[in-house]
Amino acid sequence: MHTEHGDAADRTVGEVDLTRWRSRAGRSVAGAWTALGKRFGAMPVLLLTLAVGLGVAVLATWIASEVYDAVREADDVAVLDRPVLDWALTLRSPTADTLVTWWTDIAGTIGMPIVALGFLVGFTIQRRAWTPLVLLVAASGGSLLMTIAGKDLIGRARPPLSDAVPPYETSPSFPSGHTLNSTVIVGTIVYLLLLRQSRVVTRVWTIVVGTLFVLSVGASRVFLGHHWLTDVLAAWALGLAWLALVITAHRLYLTALHHGAEPAPDVDRITS
Template sequence: MTAREPKTPETGVRGEVNQDRFVGGQDLTRWKSPIGRFMVRIAQRITAFLGPYAALVITLAVGLAVVLALALVFGEVYESVTEADGVAGLDHPVLDAAKSVRSPALNVAVTAYTDIGGTIGMPIIAVVIMIWLALRRRSWTPVILIATAGLGSLLMTIAGKQLFGRARPNLSDAVPPYEHSPSFPSGHSLNSIVIAGIVAYIIILRLETTRARVVTILVASAFAITIGLSRVYLGHHWLTDVLAAWALGIAWLALVITAHRLYLTVRARHAQHVVS
């Protein structure tokens, strides 16, 4: 778009795609695998009938169904594994180690910190960041990505807790205020890694230096990891609940990012077709 060219919705979308498609010199619209190219063809067909955002939403919906199925399968495997002595031997020593370093002051500090990733703190943070990014970018993309990522992590948490009902550590081993919902998966851990991850991804798309991208990834990772470990420290979850939540969160993040890459690819190819 030149300085004299009027900014229309089409040119605005084209500019957003061009800004988002390269990360460290890597073109996110280039698909090397046959599966990736197949998904691009499907997304192009959906876009032809329903529009680009509809294609993004449908892709995310399909991804959500896949990850929920993955959560069920993962939960079955997890439930079988946690009955074995090996994993039980991991959970209890870690909890004992956490109990050994507790102090009244540290308990208060960790409780306040873990609340950031809770059912009140995490949604507030997600909504504020989502609105800020949407206004800054003048795009619905952050709204769709963050809202969908958060919804997926919430549904996985609810489904896992209702289906498997794993007991939390004994209240005598926990720091109040106590929690009584099932232990698997750790909702704090799952939601924090998903929200931190998708926000980091959206921010990285507009960062120009490797150093800035690395710092963003480190900050997001540190937040997700420390929220998860805080659940073990407080005795509100077993370590394996947290590890499972991280695995599910990373899988869901990969699907959300793939859906956005498909959106970028379809828009980039459409823009190239219009120019040619």
């Protein structure tokens, strides 16, 4: 058995052992998944958990669309959206518009993959394992699927172009893709960083920086008039839900690994 696997050091965050489950339900699921891991290997169990989690996440997206429709029919959405956008209009200036556009592009379809790829290369080299690749690809793929599903299910119009800063966007507004994807991808990166950080202050700063980035991306979407506030709020909620499922899947993988399941081949074995 490959006892010194690249994932072996990922069991704890500080003093918290991720392979210990406090709730009875958690212990039951972990026990079942460990049994599957011993039979089929830890990595197939991780992939199965992510697939199940993705189904749950898509279902959550559908539920969010139903809730949004109910709220929209009651005209409760406008109570938040229009006043916040009007306030954002008062904050604009040519310099602010340029800076915020540059910042929001970091979380766009070009910027976010570059950020994810950079961290992914670093994680793979550091850990000598493929788990970071699996987690980041699953996390980003799931968030993209949730974004597409939400936009197709609801088809909400964006704020008027007269209230937006160019370049304009024409896809449906709900949920905010920039916000949802940055929440999930940056959240996964933060989680992977925390697994190898021994100092409390380093972990705190990692969480603070990641949180501020995600919050600022969401705020930038409203500031630029590319999304309504409720698009961003829903994206944060959906992103955090999917992130929690990804982390839970990884914890189940670590638990199965800790209790003797066969790990996936590490980087050295694949590339040698």
